[in-house]
Structure formats: structure tokens, C-alpha cells
Amino acid sequence: MLSRTADHLYWMSRQTERAENLARMLDVHHRHSLLPHTSDEFDRQWTATLSALGQLQAFQERHGAPTNERAFEYLAFDRENPGSIVSCLGAARENARAVRGSITSEMWETLNTTWLETRNAAAHQASDIGAFLEWVRYRAHLSRGVTLGTMLRDDAFQFTRLGTFLEGADGTARMLLARTQPGTPLVDDPTLPDSYAWTLLLRSLSAFEVYRKVYRDAVTPRRVAELLILRDDLPRSLHRCLQELHANLLLVGNQGSAETARRAGAVYSSLRYGRVDDLCANGLDQYLNEFLGTIADLSWRIARDFLLPATAS
Amino acid sequence: MAAYDEMLTADHVRRDHYQRYGAWLDAQDSDVIARRRAEADSLFHRVGITFAVYGEDEGTERLIPFDVVPRVMAADEWRTLEAGLKQRVRALNAFLHDVYHGQEILKAGVIPADVILCNTQYRPEMQDVDVPGGIYAHIAGIDVIRDEAGTFRVLEDNLRVPSGVSYMLENRKVMMRLFPELFVNHRVAPVEHYPDVLLENLRSVAPIGVKEPIVALLTPGAHNSAYFEHAFLAQQMGIELVEGQDLFVRDDSVYMRTTMGPKRVDVIYRRIDDDFLDPLAFRPDSLLGVPGLLAAYRAGRVTIANAIGTGIADDKSIYPYVPDMVRFYLGESPTLQNVDTFILRNPDDLAYTLAHLPELVVKEVHGAGGYGMLIGPTSTRSEIEEFRQRIVANPTNYIAQPTLALSTCPTFVEKGLAPRHIDLRPYVLSGRDITIVPGGLTRVALREGSLVVNSSQGGGTKDTWVLE
Numbered sequence: 001m002l003s004r005t006a007d008h009l010y011w012m013s014r015q016t017e018r019a020e021n022l023a024r025m026l027d028v029h030h031r032h033s034l035l036p037h038t039s040d041e042f043d044r045q046w047t048a049t050l051s052a053l054g055q056l057q058a059f060q061e062r063h064g065a066p067t068n069e070r071a072f073e074y075l076a077f078d079r080e081n082p083g084s085i086v087s088c089l090g091a092a093r094e095n096a097r098a099v100r101g102s103i104t105s106e107m108w109e110t111l112n113t114t115w116l117e118t119r120n121a122a123a124h125q126a127s128d129i130g131a132f133l134e135w136v137r138y139r140a141h142l143s144r145g146v147t148l149g150t151m152l153r154d155d156a157f158q159f160t161r162l163g164t165f166l167e168g169a170d171g172t173a174r175m176l177l178a179r180t181q182p183g184t185p186l187v188d189d190p191t192l193p194d195s196y197a198w199t200l201l202l203r204s205l206s207a208f209e210v211y212r213k214v215y216r217d218a219v220t221p222r223r224v225a226e227l228l229i230l231r232d233d234l235p236r237s238l239h240r241c242l243q244e245l246h247a248n249l250l251l252v253g254n255q256g257s258a259e260t261a262r263r264a265g266a267v268y269s270s271l272r273y274g275r276v277d278d279l280c281a282n283g284l285d286q287y288l289n290e291f292l293g294t295i296a297d298l299s300w301r302i303a304r305d306f307l308l309p310a311t312a313s
Numbered sequence: 314m315a316a317y318d319e320m321l322t323a324d325h326v327r328r329d330h331y332q333r334y335g336a337w338l339d340a341q342d343s344d345v346i347a348r349r350r351a352e353a354d355s356l357f358h359r360v361g362i363t364f365a366v367y368g369e370d371e372g373t374e375r376l377i378p379f380d381v382v383p384r385v386m387a388a389d390e391w392r393t394l395e396a397g398l399k400q401r402v403r404a405l406n407a408f409l410h411d412v413y414h415g416q417e418i419l420k421a422g423v424i425p426a427d428v429i430l431c432n433t434q435y436r437p438e439m440q441d442v443d444v445p446g447g448i449y450a451h452i453a454g455i456d457v458i459r460d461e462a463g464t465f466r467v468l469e470d471n472l473r474v475p476s477g478v479s480y481m482l483e484n485r486k487v488m489m490r491l492f493p494e495l496f497v498n499h500r501v502a503p504v505e506h507y508p509d510v511l512l513e514n515l516r517s518v519a520p521i522g523v524k525e526p527i528v529a530l531l532t533p534g535a536h537n538s539a540y541f542e543h544a545f546l547a548q549q550m551g552i553e554l555v556e557g558q559d560l561f562v563r564d565d566s567v568y569m570r571t572t573m574g575p576k577r578v579d580v581i582y583r584r585i586d587d588d589f590l591d592p593l594a595f596r597p598d599s600l601l602g603v604p605g606l607l608a609a610y611r612a613g614r615v616t617i618a619n620a621i622g623t624g625i626a627d628d629k630s631i632y633p634y635v636p637d638m639v640r641f642y643l644g645e646s647p648t649l650q651n652v653d654t655f656i657l658r659n660p661d662d663l664a665y666t667l668a669h670l671p672e673l674v675v676k677e678v679h680g681a682g683g684y685g686m687l688i689g690p691t692s693t694r695s696e697i698e699e700f701r702q703r704i705v706a707n708p709t710n711y712i713a714q715p716t717l718a719l720s721t722c723p724t725f726v727e728k729g730l731a732p733r734h735i736d737l738r739p740y741v742l743s744g745r746d747i748t749i750v751p752g753g754l755t756r757v758a759l760r761e762g763s764l765v766v767n768s769s770q771g772g773g774t775k776d777t778w779v780l781e
Contacts, residue, residue: 002555002569004570109359
């Protein structure tokens with residue numbers, strides 16, 4: 001397939017996935033705001049989230065210290081911010097538009113409708129942020145469903161999936177990172193003062209019921225990390241995302257991509273056979289930062305191997 | 314004389330081929346029609362059948378208005394028109410081959426040599442280049458109108474990159490979805506197979522010796538106003554939609570950049586004008602084209618459809634001679650007439666035109682899209698005088714035609730059903746054979762009394778039915 005087409009498909013799905021991850025991340029804050037809290041800890045949480053997204057500096061330059069209202073506006077609705085939900089949905093749609101010949105018409109109509117409705121949905125922003133975030137999630141379910149339900153299992157599908165899982169792994173890691181206090185040990189102690197925050201994280205990742213089913217026990221930071229990093233049966237876990245990423249990389253492989261596939265395979269193996277206490281021996285935050293570095297490396301390599309090949313002359 | 318009404322005779326009786334549709338329409342509730350019209354709008358929006366408006370922000374993609382009343386043609390009307398179109402396009406291709414080879418038609422004095430050789434649309438790069446099957450205009454969009462007597466006449470031949478066929482296809486799809494009952498009780502000739510015919514046509518003109526030709530559609534990109542159509546056709550044919558940056562030339566062959574490495578391309582269905590095709594040969598500032606493409610083309614390693622240089626046959630200064638081409642190359646008398654045209658380089662025509670400017674339409678020979686044009690009946694005296702000066706200064710640059718009352722077809726407007734002027738663009742495909750999918754794109758001028766059907770100037774479209 002055309003390199004340019006692969007590039008658009010890959011970014012179409014990355015942007016769609018990113019919008020969903022952002023909605024989930026903001027959902028943690030939204031749920032938090034409904035609980036009794038002090039505004040100090042609230043602002044601290046926003047700093048952690050913006051920092052995990054790599055957007056703290058850009059935010060501060062525009063708005064100064066994070067407040068609830070400004071942070072929601074910036075990450076959900078701000079068209080000037082290329083990393084906001086509405087910007088991601090717009091970018092996903094533009095990428096889809098550029099390759100509408102390579103996706104099914106139902107996929108195109110789904111992404112196009114999402115984008116058209118974003119304007120209406122965004123108009124209700126202040127009044128009902130919860131409803132907006134839920135709407136974004138449901139549109140993401142629809143996008144995923146129409147991709148799986150209608151697309152031919154060819155290389156177009158595989159590049160679409162590459163984007164989904166690379167961004168999926170990135171999103172889950174950042175959500176965990178935003179909740180991780182640097183240097184705190186990973187323990188199974190349900191009496192820690194911020195244990196409810198881990199519950200919120202699970203709910204926002206649609207993983208709370210899963211957690212109960214798997215552990216049948218109180219929510220602790222160690223188990224949450226184990227679930228979100230190592231479970232092979234949880235759709236948004238790092239393990240699951242890397243497994244799919246690696247498999248799709250093997251399917252689209254060309255003469256120059258073996259090293260990229262090897263590196264993805266190496267990370268996948270560490271998640272497949274690793275133990276949470278070993279992986280996080282130097283702290284969860286350090287592990288997650290390293291993991292995000294690996295994702296950035298894979299992202300760069302995928303672009304070089306497939307999406308922007310040098311002129312072969 | 315009054316315009317020809319497609320549905321009603323002069324005595325306000327429905328023509329035979331509109332009987333059944335008219336009866337159906339009489340039985341419809343106006344609410345139902347209104348609802349279906351709204352439904353049509355939302356269908357077009359959701360599918361994203363839009364065209365971009367230049368110079369405006371994102372989100373300014375517009376719908377071309379669609380009218381739910383079909384334009385209906387009887388089988389025998391179509392048969393005559395079809396024969397005339399095939400004959401005309403055969404002659405045009407013969408002319409293009411001749412112009413770029415022996416130039417017999419110039420030697421015979423049928424067309425003055427300077428009209429061709431001094432024309433910017435004549436491409437000397439194409440002289441003595443052989444193209445597969447001698448076909449230049451693989452896809453021709455011939456604009457046809459009906460005069461007051463109901464006679465079909467050709468208004469314009471579009472032989473470069475004619476567009477609009479996606480509307481023909483989508484209009485039919487929407488009509489079938491909104492009014493399935495109409496298709497049950499009418500025998501409407503299908504048009505859905507157009508992409509198959511087009512692909513087969515393109516494959517039939519691949520360079521000699523290529524067994525399984527790879528065809529690609531070359532688009533200027535997502536910001537082009539016709540991008541929807543490019544993407545649509547590529548998808549319907551199952552071929553790659555490429556931009557200039559996706560192609561490169563090596564050893565006179567053209568390749569696509571793919572995720573699996575370079576892949577050879579044999580036929581390029583291009584939707585880019587000649588000027589932008591190859592920065593090494595034509596406009597050096599073009600970012601849309603492929604450096605070296607002309608060299609590959611001249612070496613016969615790739616087919617470009619339509620061929621480079623077809624513009625010489627659809628230039629307005631050449632148009633008056635097309636009936637002569639039919640006689641000269643085919644030895645036949647032309648089935649389809651032109652609109653009467655005065656060639657202002659001829660002193661008699663010039664004198665007549667200058668004496669009758671208020672009732673004529675004068676066109677600049679290289680103009681397009683309604684620019685450089687005088688519409689006598691709707692112009693002020695000073696506009697006419699100003700144009701007169703321009704004609705006198707350079708008569709060769711102009712042709713003149715009587716103001717035509719295009720035929721009308723009933724159309725839904727704000728006040729209800731009313732007659733509006735229409736034209737027709739059938740798409741003539743030439744390869745191993747000549748094929749025309751029955752009908753074409755009917756464009757309608759939605760403003761009362763307007764004769765301008767262009768989508769950029771308030772035109773809409775209709776589904777076109779040829780009854781079997």
C-alpha cells in the first residue's frame with residue numbers, strides 16, 4: 001500500500017485512540033470533582049495529569065497555574081491546543097478524509113459524523129462535562145466497532161491497528177503515570193490515604209469491575225499496576241497492547257523493519273514473562289517513563305520503516 | 314421562442330415518457346416530498362459528498378444542491394444522442410492523432426494552421442509521440458443542451474479532466490434509496506457499472522506488452538475541489554489514489570512509494586492539468602506533479618489518461634470545426650450539431666456580431682468557467698461598448714453564439730414545482746471500444762430564468778433516467 005496512505009491510516013487511529021484516552025483521563029478528574037476534596041489537592045492532580053501528557057509547560061504559558069475550569073477547557077475543547085479532544089477528533093477525521101478510498105464508507109461516515117457532532121457536543125461543554133466525556137467514549141466504541149466489523153483484514157487494517165495499539169499503550173502508561181507519586185513503594189496496602197484515587201482510575205479505564213472479578217479484594221496500588229501493566233486479558237493493558245503491536249508489525253514487515261519488530265518483541269516478552277515487582281524495582285514512575293521512551297522509539301522507527309521511506313533511486 | 318419543456322408539450326400535455334412519473338407525482342403528498350428532500354440532504358452530508366470552496370476556512374465544504382425530480386429521457390431520444398456522441402468523440406480522437414502526427418487536416422485547409430499551431434493548448438512535446446490505440450481523450454464529458462425545437466446540440470467538449478461523474482452515481486444511489494417504488498414501475502437504464510467500465514477502459518490502453526496493468530488515479534490532493542470524486546472513483550475501481558509525491562520515475566518507468574518498496578505503475582488516470590504534471594517539462598513551480606513523467610510517457614512506458622495535449626481539441630477556437638472533423642476523418646455527416654457559432658476572425662462573422670452584440674453571447678476562446686464572456690441580453694450598454702473595443706482590438710480571440718433558451722425540467726424550488734433550465738453531460742469512454750453509460754449528469758440552474766448551471770454559480774444536479 002502507499003506509504004502516504006499507511007501514514008494517514010496510522011494517524012487516523014492514533015488520533016481516535018488519543019481522544020478516547022484523553023476523555024478517560026479527564027473522567028478521573030470529573031469523578032474526583034464530585035467527591036469531597038480540597039482545591040489544593042485538586043490543582044496538584046491537574047499538574048500531575050498535564051505533566052504526564054507532556055503538556056504542562058504549554059498550558060502554563062497560556063493559562064498559568066492549572067485550575068479545574070481552565071484545564072478542562074484546554075484539554076477537552078481548545079481548538080488551539082493540538083492535543084485537545086476536539087483537535088484529535090478533527091485530526092482523525094482529516095486523516096480519514098485523505099484516505100477515504102482505503103477505509104470502508106461506514107468507517108468514514110462514523111468518523112465524519114463524530115467530527116460534525118463534536119461542534120454541537122462541545123457547545124454543551126460547561127454545563128455537562130460528564131456527558132461530553134461519555135459521548136467521546138461512546139463514539140470511540142463506535143469507531144472501534146466499525147473498524148473491526150467492516151474492514152478487510154489487509155495491510156490497511158494492520159496499519160490502522162498499529163496506530164491504535166501504539167497509542168493505547170501510550171495512553172494507559174500516561175494515565176498510570178499521572179496517578180503515581182514519584183518514589184513511593186508499590187505495596188498492597190488498602191489503607192493508603194489516596195486509595196480511592198486508584199479506584200477512580202480503574203473506573204475511568206472501564207477496569208473497575210474487571211479488577212473485582214480478578215482480585216476479589218481491596219484496591220491497592222500494586223495490584224492496579226499489575227492489572228494495567230501485565231494482564232494479557234485486559235484490553236487496555238500494556239501487555240495486551242504490545243502483543244497486538246508486535247503481531248501487526250510482523251504482518252506488515254518489509255525488508256528494513258526487522259529491528260523494529262525485534263524491539264517491539266523484546267518489550268512484549270518482558271511484559272509476557274515479567275513480574276510487576278521486578279519491572280518496578282526502581283519505582284513505578286521510573287518504569288513508566290522508560291516504557292514511554294520505548295514507545296517513542298517504536299513510533300519513530302515505524303515512521304522511518306514504513307510511512308516516510310526515502311526516495312528509492 | 315420559448316424554451317423546450319422536457320415534461321410538457323406546447324399544449325401542456327405530458328410527454329409519453331413522463332406519463333408514469335407525472336401520475337406518481339400527482340399522487341404524492343407534498344409533506345412526503347418535503348421529508349424525502351430533507352432526507353436526501355442529510356444523506357449527502359453524511360456520506361460527505363461535498364466540494365470545497367476555495368479561499369474559505371475548513372468546514373466550508375458545501376453540498377451541490379440535489380433536486381429529487383429526475384430528468385427523464387425516452388429510449389429513442391437517447392439512442393440518437395448516443396450515436397452522435399460516439400461519432401463526435403471518434404472524430405475528436407482522430408483529430409488529436411492527426412494534429413500530433415501528419416496534420417492532414419491543416420494541409421487540406423479545413424482548419425487554419427495558425428489556429429492550431431499558435432494555440433497554447435497545442436503541445437509540441439507530443440509531436441510524433443504514439444499513444445496506445447491512438448486514443449487521446451479516453452474520458453470525454455460532452456456538454457449537451459436542447460434548443461427551442463428540442464434538438465440536441467453540443468455546447469462544449471471537455472477533453473482534459475472532465476469531472477462530475479461521481480454525482481451521476483451518487484444521485485442515482487440516493488434516488489433509489491428515497492424512491493424505491495419509482496424504480497419498480499419504471500425501467501431505468503442502470504449506471505452503477507460506470508467504475509467497472511472505466512477501469513476496463515483504462516486497462517485496455519496500457520503500454521503494449523503489459524499483461525496485468527496497474528492503474529492509479531493521480532489527484533492534486535485533499536484540498537482540490539473535486540477530491541471527493543477522485544477518492545470515490547479510486548475506491549470504486551479498487552485502484553490506488555496517488556498524489557505526485559507518491560510517485561517517482563526511475564529509468565523511464567513510473568513507480569509508487571509503498572510500504573513494501575517501489576511498485577510499478579502502467580496507467581495513470583490523472584485529474585491534474587497538463588501544466589502541473591511534470592515540473593521538469595511544464596511549470597517548474599508545480600509541487601503536484603512527478604519529475605520525469607513526460608520522459609517516461611514519451612518513452613511509451615506509461616499511459617496517461619487523458620493524454621497530454623488534449624486541450625487543443627476542446628479549445629473554443631477549435632469547437633466550430635468539430636462538425637468538419639466528422640466529415641473529414643469519418644466521411645460521415647455529423648449526427649450532433651454544434652450551437653451556431655460565429656468565428657470572429659472571419660470578417661463576415663465579425664461584422665454581423667458587432668451589429669448584434671446585445672442579443673449574442675461572446676466568449677473568449679481560451680476562457681473557461683464563465684470568465685471573459687459577454688452575455689448581451691443581460692449586459693448594460695457601457696459593458697457592451699467596452700467589450701466591443703476588446704473584440705475589435707483582437708477579433709481572433711473571440712467566438713459568438715446566439716443566446717440559447719436551454720430546455721427546462723420541473724424542479725422543486727421554494728415556491729413548489731417550477732421549470733428550470735438544464736443541460737446534460739454524458740461521459741464518453743474511449744479505449745478498445747467506445748462506451749457510454751446511459752444518461753450522464755444533468756445540471757440545473759436553480760435561479761429563476763438563469764441559464765448558468767455551474768455549481769459554483771447556483772447550479773444543482775438531478776438524477777438522469779434513460780428509460781429502456
